[in-house]
Amino acid sequence: xxxRDGLDGEDxxxxxxxxxxxxxxxxAELSRLDAAGGDGDHGVNVATAMxxxxxxxxxxxxxxxxxxxxxxxxxxxxxxxxxxxxxxxSFFRAVGRSFNGHTAIDAAQLADALEAGTETVxxxxxxxxxxxxxxxxxxxxxxxxxxxxxxxxxxxxxLGRIATAAREGASSTSTMTPSIGRARYSEDRSLGxxxxxxxTVALILEAWAAASDDRSKS
Amino acid sequence: MRTAKLINDPADIVxxxxxxxxxxxxxxxxxxxxxxxxxxxxxxxxxxxxxxxxSGHEPAMIGWVGPGLFDVNVPGPIFxxxxxxxxxxxxxxxxxxxxxxxCVSHHAGDLLNAEMALEEAADEGIDNVEMAVLWDDVGxxxxxxxxxxxxxAGLFFVWKILGAYAETGATLSECKAMAEQVRDNTRTLSASxxxxxxxxxxxxxxxxxDGEMIIGVGVHGESGTxxxxxxxxxxxxxxxxxxxxxxLPYESDDEVCVLINNAGALTVMELAILNxxxxxxxxxxxxxxxxSWLGSYATTQDSxxxxxxxxxxxxxxxxxxxxxxxxxGVQFTPPGDSTVDQ
Numbered sequence: 387x388x389x390r391d392g393l394d395g396e397d398x399x400x401x402x403x404x405x406x407x408x409x410x411x412x413x414a415e416l417s418r419l420d421a422a423g424g425d426g427d428h429g430v431n432v433a434t435a436m437x438x439x440x441x442x443x444x445x446x447x448x449x450x451x452x453x454x455x456x457x458x459x460x461x462x463x464x465x466x467x468x469x470x471x472x473x474x475x476s477f478f479r480a481v482g483r484s485f486n487g488h489t490a491i492d493a494a495q496l497a498d499a500l501e502a503g504t505e506t507v508x509x510x511x512x513x514x515x516x517x518x519x520x521x522x523x524x525x526x527x528x529x530x531x532x533x534x535x536x537x538x539x540x541x542x543x544x545l546g547r548i549a550t551a552a553r554e555g556a557s558s559t560s561t562m563t564p565s566i567g568r569a570r571y572s573e574d575r576s577l578g579x580x581x582x583x584x585x586t587v588a589l590i591l592e593a594w595a596a597a598s599d600d601r602s603k604s
Numbered sequence: 605m606r607t608a609k610l611i612n613d614p615a616d617i618v619x620x621x622x623x624x625x626x627x628x629x630x631x632x633x634x635x636x637x638x639x640x641x642x643x644x645x646x647x648x649x650x651x652x653x654x655x656x657x658x659s660g661h662e663p664a665m666i667g668w669v670g671p672g673l674f675d676v677n678v679p680g681p682i683f684x685x686x687x688x689x690x691x692x693x694x695x696x697x698x699x700x701x702x703x704x705x706x707c708v709s710h711h712a713g714d715l716l717n718a719e720m721a722l723e724e725a726a727d728e729g730i731d732n733v734e735m736a737v738l739w740d741d742v743g744x745x746x747x748x749x750x751x752x753x754x755x756x757a758g759l760f761f762v763w764k765i766l767g768a769y770a771e772t773g774a775t776l777s778e779c780k781a782m783a784e785q786v787r788d789n790t791r792t793l794s795a796s797x798x799x800x801x802x803x804x805x806x807x808x809x810x811x812x813x814d815g816e817m818i819i820g821v822g823v824h825g826e827s828g829t830x831x832x833x834x835x836x837x838x839x840x841x842x843x844x845x846x847x848x849x850x851x852l853p854y855e856s857d858d859e860v861c862v863l864i865n866n867a868g869a870l871t872v873m874e875l876a877i878l879n880x881x882x883x884x885x886x887x888x889x890x891x892x893x894x895x896s897w898l899g900s901y902a903t904t905q906d907s908x909x910x911x912x913x914x915x916x917x918x919x920x921x922x923x924x925x926x927x928x929x930x931x932x933g934v935q936f937t938p939p940g941d942s943t944v945d946q
Contacts, residue, residue, distance in 0.1 A: 417805055425683050425809045425824045426802055434615075434681075460689075463720070468658070468684035468713035472720055475687070510716060567712045575810070 392490030392541050393598060395449035402443045402458055404597035405590050406436040412589055416582050423518075423569025423576035428470060432586055435466035435474070451491050455482030469567055470583060473511050473520060480506040493544035497535035500528040500548065511566070518562035518569065518576070520583035527552040527591055542598050549588070549595035556580055556588040605808055606906055607801040614804045618659045618681060625666055629932035632670045638690065640666045640677040641697050651770045651779045652676070652698030655707045655763075656691050656714065658683040660803060661823060664902035665763075667933015673767040674707075674931075675700075682803055683824050685713035691721035695733055703732035703776035707762070707783060709755025710739040734776055736783035738762055740792040740913065742851045743820025750788075756823050757865035757902045758792035758913030761925070764936065768927035789916040791851050793844045796821040796867060796909030797834060803905065819844060823867075823904055837874065841881035844912050849889065852916065856890035860914045861925055866900040867909035875899070875910065882912060894922055895939060 393401070409416075409432050416429030438461035443454050455478050463475030484499035485491055491499070504524040513519040530551035534544035559581035569576050611617055619638070626635035633640050646652065656678035657665050665677045678694040680686035695704045708718045718735050725733050739750065740758035766783045774782065796818050799810045809825035812818055816831035817840070835843070854860060864879045875898040886893055894917055902911075917925060929936040 417807070421807060421809075426805050426807045427682065427684070430804055431681065431684060463687045464689050465687070466684070467680045467687045467690075467717065469711075469716050470713070471684070471687055472713065472716040476720075510719075511712075 392488075392492040392495070393451065394490040395446075395451050395454055397598065398451045398454040398491075399443050399446070399449050401594045401597045402436075402439055402454055405593040406433075406440040408589050408593040408596075409433050409436045409586070416586060416589075419580055419582040419585055422579040423564055424582070428582040428586070431466050431468065431470065432474075435462045435471065438465045450485075451488060452482045452485040455479075455485055458482070469511070470586075473507050473583070474586070476506045476510050477503040477520075477524070491541065493531070493539050493541050494535040496541060496544060496548075497528070497531040500524075500531045504528040513566045516562060517566045518559045518564040518581045518584075519566060520581070520587045522559050522562070522581065523552045523555040523584035523587035523591075526555040527587065542595075545591070545595035545598050549592040552588040552591040556584040559584045605798055605801060607806045607808075609801070609803055609806070611803065617803055618679060621659065621662070622666065622679060625662075625932065632930060632932045633666070636697060637693070638679070639694055639697055640669050640679065642669055642671070642675055644671065646671075646675055646700050646771070648700050649702050650700050650773055651702045651776050652695070652700050652704040653707065653767060653770055653779070654678065654691070654694045654698045654704055655709070656680060656686045656694065656717065657709060658685055658713070658824075660905060661902050663900065663931075663933025668763055668767075668931045670929065670931040672771055672927055672929025672936070673763060673934070683809075685711065685717045688717050688720035688724050691717060692724050692728065692730070695721070695725055695730060699730075702773075703734070705766075705770075705776060705779050705783070706733065706735040707759075707766070708735050708737045709759055710737050711754060714755070732776060734780050736780045736787075738783060738787045740787065740790045741794070741820075741822070742791050742847060743793050744822065744826075747851055754822055754826075756792045756794060756913075757863060757911035758790040758915065759787075760863050760865065760897070760901050760913060761790050761861060761915035762786045764929065764934075765921050765924045767929055768924035771927070772924075786915060786921060789852070789921075790913060791848045791854075792863075792911050792913040793819065793848050794821050794823075794867065794909060794911040795819045795840060795844060796825075796904075796907055798869070798908040799825045800868060800905035800907040809904070821909060823902060825904060825907065837877045838881045841878055841885065841912065845882060845885050848912060848914055849885075849891075852914075854889075854891055854914060854916060857892075858916050859892045859894050859918075859922070860886065860916050861894050862886070862896040863901070863911070863913040863915075864896070864898045865902060865911040865913065866898075867911065868900065868903040868906040869908040870910050872898065878910060878912070895925065901934060 413429035
């Protein structure tokens with residue numbers, strides 16, 4: 387199967403494992419960002435959730451794309467907890483539901499899934515773009531995914547553009563002041579510091595892009 | 605600030621704490637698959653009370669499970685609310701056939717996960733579950749925006765009065781209304797001289813310069829309205845109590861219960877000196893004190909801070925406040941009941 391045909395369940399397993407590795411590498415940095423507005427444990431908590439996701443996806447008997455995303459969602463909801471666990475868990479759950487019934491995910495299906503995930507995070511968390519949250523990385527990422535699908539991009543190209551947009555969105559949060567969640571009580575402390583949730587979104591999507599690209603070269 | 609902790613693997617802090625706590629108080633609580641539940645369950649036909657919360661605030665809330673208090677506590681990771689499935693498990697464990705009330709101390713994570721738990725419970729066909737969202741911290745949002753405020757130490761009064769009320773056989777909707785009624789009569793403000801280290805990362809949660817104090821600090825070290833040089837105890841109470849009294853407002857001839865909560869590292873000596881000034885001001889304003897409680901109920905590790913909470917009470921809530929209750933972390937006996945013979 388060529389990368390243009392889409393990412394199947396085993397590919398998604400590999401994307402999740404690559405994400406877990408990327409988060410492990412960056413956990414200390416994510417916690418450092420969180421210390422500015424929160425209690426400084428975001429990286430540890432995301433790494434815990436991704437550690438569970440790594441084990442659970444590896445154990446799947448029938449790793450469809452939907453099943454891989456579903457166990458990833460459960461790892462965030464059940465093992466991470468807090469607002470971040472609920473929101474990342476809801477995101478992965480919506481992406482997984484959007485993958486339902488597909489054996490391989492192409493750029494158009496990924497665009498649908500990212501939009502569904504982003505809408506879920508916005509409706510549940512009630513944050514808007516500019517509030518210095520994960521939404522500031524998700525919204526541009528979903529828009530890039532839709533643009534890539536409309537340009538008939540391959541899934542690898544689409545993920546590359548999605549990851550770039552997410553990273554730019556995450557970078558843009560450093561000049562924002564928080565207006566929602568626990569960080570809003572610490573406005574001064576977090577000014578000039580990138581939002582840890584948005585940064586995690588960028589790390590996840592960058593890991594997806596890198597792992598899908600590896601596959602196209604192999 | 606102390607960064608060294610007497611722990612083992614940081615990943616095991618919560619599970620090992622729960623194991624040790626349950627082992628210490630087997631007559632009051634037991635550990636059931638990660639939940640702290642009453643050893644002697646509440647009678648059938650009464651509303652079950654559940655609370656989830658981030659760990660690290662002990663004795664809140666593991667110490668508040670027992671007769672006259674909560675049926676089940678669902679402890680999350682350190683300073684992190686538990687996820688929806690674990691809350692649903694707590695609801696099932698607390699169900700005595702008359703419905704279950706999930707109490708939510710208002711923070712983003714607690715509320716989101718409780719909302720998702722209600723959805724999951726509905727999906728699983730568990731009905732007769734409601735949630736009460738509770739706040740009291742006047743430092744977290746101004747008057748008129750009370751519903752944006754955080755839950756903090758003053759929820760002490762909600763837990764105690766609601767716990768007694770559920771034991772009377774009140775219905776689920778009555779319990780929820782009572783929780784909200786007590787919430788709406790409660791106001792709290794906190795202050796802190798030092799932050800504490802996060803038990804997992806060992807890094808400070810917020811920073812308070814030496815010799816400075818923050819008023820309005822949250823239970824996770826969220827910053828308040830800026831620091832001031834540490835005042836005297838009396839000056840501190842004067843600053844804080846004025847804010848609290850004007851907020852409800854509490855007026856002459858009101859009757860209140862008082863809590864001076866230790867956030868971790870203050871001494872009983874300091875709490876008593878703070879309460880001395882509190883009781884003087886209340887007397888000057890002709891506000892009667894029904895009962896006072898000094899001590900560590902909700903902590904932020906070993907932060908050197910405290911909260912003053914007032915709850916305006918009436919005949920019914922006084923009676924419920926005075927009802928006996930036994931948790932591993934708090935015990936209530938009726939006023940004047942100093943008998944020791946059983």
